[in-house]
Amino acid sequence: MAKNWMDPQEIARNSRVFAAFVLVLSGIAAWDVLRTLAFDISIIRGKRTWRWPMVLYFICRICMLLHIFSMAVNLNAISEIPCQGVTWISKISDAIGTCGSSLILVLRTTAVWHRDIKISVPLGLMFLGQVAVWVQTFRYSRSQWNPQRNVCAVISTAPQPLLVAVFAYTMAFDFIILLLCTYRLGRGQRGSSLAKLLLRDGIGYFTAAFTANLIQMIFAALQLNPVMNILCLPFALVVSAIAATTVFRNVFTAYDAFSKDSTGPGSSSSKGQRVTEGLSGISGRYNGRVNVSHNYPSQHMSSNDIALGDYKRHDHHESVPPIAVTKVVDIDVDGVPLGRQTKSQGRDSDMDSVEKGHAL
Numbered sequence: 001m002a003k004n005w006m007d008p009q010e011i012a013r014n015s016r017v018f019a020a021f022v023l024v025l026s027g028i029a030a031w032d033v034l035r036t037l038a039f040d041i042s043i044i045r046g047k048r049t050w051r052w053p054m055v056l057y058f059i060c061r062i063c064m065l066l067h068i069f070s071m072a073v074n075l076n077a078i079s080e081i082p083c084q085g086v087t088w089i090s091k092i093s094d095a096i097g098t099c100g101s102s103l104i105l106v107l108r109t110t111a112v113w114h115r116d117i118k119i120s121v122p123l124g125l126m127f128l129g130q131v132a133v134w135v136q137t138f139r140y141s142r143s144q145w146n147p148q149r150n151v152c153a154v155i156s157t158a159p160q161p162l163l164v165a166v167f168a169y170t171m172a173f174d175f176i177i178l179l180l181c182t183y184r185l186g187r188g189q190r191g192s193s194l195a196k197l198l199l200r201d202g203i204g205y206f207t208a209a210f211t212a213n214l215i216q217m218i219f220a221a222l223q224l225n226p227v228m229n230i231l232c233l234p235f236a237l238v239v240s241a242i243a244a245t246t247v248f249r250n251v252f253t254a255y256d257a258f259s260k261d262s263t264g265p266g267s268s269s270s271k272g273q274r275v276t277e278g279l280s281g282i283s284g285r286y287n288g289r290v291n292v293s294h295n296y297p298s299q300h301m302s303s304n305d306i307a308l309g310d311y312k313r314h315d316h317h318e319s320v321p322p323i324a325v326t327k328v329v330d331i332d333v334d335g336v337p338l339g340r341q342t343k344s345q346g347r348d349s350d351m352d353s354v355e356k357g358h359a360l
Contacts, residue, residue: 005224014227019075063097064241083152095134101244163220212239
């Protein structure tokens with residue numbers, strides 16, 4: 001005999017399992033926040049260079065905590081609470097957290113493509129579509145206090161087609177982001193450690209988020225009962241938020257100014273190294289050689305141009321694109337001629353400092 005999932009006793013058992021599962025997820029979310037709290041504090045205290053995507057980073061983390069703790073209160077209350085109000089908090093925080101996690105990856109992908117409008121506009125439209133689909137689920141979530149079980153009982157959730165569409169759209173969107181990012185990184189930035197980091201984290205994020213959303217979509221498609229329909233909803237958000245914020249921290253920590261210029265913002269060695277990396281990147285891209293004049297009148301130079309000397313190639317039959325340097329550069333070599341500086345340790349000249357800044 002098949003199990004009757006709509007039986008009140010079965011729904012009560014499912015609710016108890018759901019409540020215990022949410023408590024476990026609450027512990028995982030709290031652990032992730034606590035173990036990375038030092039990074040958050042360094043941003044708040046101004047020790048790291050502020051960038052506006054940090055707003056998304058904090059929104060995702062706050063929404064993850066709001067959602068999981070509101071669900072925990074909803075399912076483990078010991079006295080009557082305003083169930084519908086708590087349900088709205090969990091629902092809105094779930095939508096914002098999930099969409100924010102995808103947006104972090106959208107920004108990474110557009111940065112890798114150098115803000116190409118052919119990539120940015122379609123991704124922006126698809127993101128708006130994701131938001132529109134999530135908004136449709138708000139009006140269906142209902143719960144009320146059950147005095148016999150001392151719990152906010154789930155009365156109704158979004159209909160099956162809408163629930164399936166929400167998570168299918170999210171998975172497809174993340175998959176498109178992964179394909180675009182992988183294609184660009186694999187095609188143009190093979191030797192860059194930043195490219196390898198973005199590729200590794202992108203695949204890791206997609207695998208985690210896709211698996212979590214797929215499990216939730218399966219439960220939503222089965223339509224067993226109102227509790228089972230959303231059993232893995234908090235799980236999908238926690239996994240997506242942790243994965244997306246981890247991607248953000250890894251890239252930021254690897255290449256932000258605080259970590260790179262550990263000797264101070266005016267460090268001469270770091271400035272000299274960045275200039276050397278930039279010139280090495282130019283030489284590598286055009287298979288040529290850049291000769292830098294070493295006869296400087298002083299060891300400190302600040303101007304609107306960089307003396308590149310003679311730009312020569314071994315093969316004179318090929319045309320060489322012109323090189324223009326317009327950025328103000330301050331070079332301080334501390335008594336060592338620029339030509340004697342050691343080559344860049346990282347060998348990441350494929351993605352220069354401007355590209356690294358965009359990727360952050």
